[in-house]
Amino acid sequence: MEFVLSINPDPDVDIAQLIRDDTLWAALVESLAATTHREFECAVRGGPEGDQIYVGANGMRQLWLDWLAPWATYRTEVREAIDCGDQVLVLADTFARLEGSTQEVQISSADVWTVRDGKVVRWEAYVHRAEALKAVGLEE
Amino acid sequence: MSQENVEQVERLTHEWAAGNWRAGEALLVPDVVLTTRVPEGRAAFEGRDAIAQFMREFLGQWERYWVDPEQFIDLGDKVLVIGHQVGIGATSGLEVREPWYAVFTFDDDRAVAITVTPDRHEGLEAAGLEE
Numbered sequence: 056m057e058f059v060l061s062i063n064p065d066p067d068v069d070i071a072q073l074i075r076d077d078t079l080w081a082a083l084v085e086s087l088a089a090t091t092h093r094e095f096e097c098a099v100r101g102g103p104e105g106d107q108i109y110v111g112a113n114g115m116r117q118l119w120l121d122w123l124a125p126w127a128t129y130r131t132e133v134r135e136a137i138d139c140g141d142q143v144l145v146l147a148d149t150f151a152r153l154e155g156s157t158q159e160v161q162i163s164s165a166d167v168w169t170v171r172d173g174k175v176v177r178w179e180a181y182v183h184r185a186e187a188l189k190a191v192g193l194e195e
Numbered sequence: 196m197s198q199e200n201v202e203q204v205e206r207l208t209h210e211w212a213a214g215n216w217r218a219g220e221a222l223l224v225p226d227v228v229l230t231t232r233v234p235e236g237r238a239a240f241e242g243r244d245a246i247a248q249f250m251r252e253f254l255g256q257w258e259r260y261w262v263d264p265e266q267f268i269d270l271g272d273k274v275l276v277i278g279h280q281v282g283i284g285a286t287s288g289l290e291v292r293e294p295w296y297a298v299f300t301f302d303d304d305r306a307v308a309i310t311v312t313p314d315r316h317e318g319l320e321a322a323g324l325e326e
Contacts, residue, residue, distance in 0.1 A: 102265065104263065122266075125266065125277045153277075153315075153319060153324060154315065155315050155316060155319055156319050156324040156325070157324075157325075158323075158324050160268055160269075160270065160324070161269075162268060162269070
C-alpha cells in the first residue's frame with residue numbers, strides 16, 4: 056500500500072502544471088517507469104460516456120489533459136488508503152481552481168490502484184465513490 | 196444534502212444527455228427559472244411550461260442536439276456542471292460543439308433555478324466563482 060501511496064503526488068503539487076508542462080511530464084514519466092507495469096492502463100469509470108480507457112504513460116497524460124481542461128490548478132490530498140489485496144482504494148480530497156476563477160473548490164475522489172508483479176498495472180478513477188467501493192468489495 | 200443534490204443533478208443531466216428532455220419533474224420546483232442565452236442576449240423562463248415551450252423551439256433548430264455533462268462540482272446550495280453541448284444544424288447540417296456550463300441552485304432538495312451558458316465567465320458568475 057505504501058508503494059501505491061508513494062506514486063500519488065504530494066498535496067502541494069499542482070497536477071495541472073505537472074501534466075501540462077512537457078519538461079515536468081518527461082521527468083514524471085522517467086520516475087514512474089520503474090513503478091508501472093508494461094501493460095499499464097488507466098480508466099475513468101462511471102462517466103456519462105461510459106468507461107474511458109487510456110493505455111500507457113501517454114494515455115495517462117491524455118486522461119489528465121481531458122479531465123483538467125476546465126481547471127487552472129489541481130491539488131490532491133489523500134485522506135484514506137485501504138489495502139484490498141492486490142488493489143488499493145485511495146480516497147482523496149481535491150482542491151482545485153477553475154480557469155478564470157479566484158476561488159478554490161473541493162472535490163472528493165475515489166481511485167482504485169491495481170498492482171501486478173510489484174508494479175502498478177491499472178489506475179481507475181471513479182466518478183462515483185460508491186462504485187469504487189463496490190469494485191473492491193467494500194459496498195456501502 | 197449537497198452531495199445528494201449533486202447526485203440528483205448527475206442523474207438529471209445524464210437523462211438530458213440521453214435525449215430525455217422531459218426528465219426533471221421531481222428535481223425542479225414548478226416555478227423553476229431557466230436563464231440561458233438566446234439570439235437577443237440572455238433570457239429567463241419561469242415555470243416548467245415556459246421552459247418546455249422554449250426547449251421545443253430551441254430543439255427545433257437542430258437535427259440533433261445533446262449535452263455531455265462531464266464534471267460535477269458541489270458548491271453547497273449550487274451544483275456546477277461543466278461539459279460540452281453539441282448540435283447539428285437542422286438546415287446546415289453543420290456540427291457545433293462548445294462548452295456547456297450549467298448551474299443548478301437549490302432550495303433544500305429541489306432546484307429553484309438553472310443557468311445554462313457556453314461562456315465560462317457567465318458560468319463562474321452564476322456559480323458564485325466570479326473571475
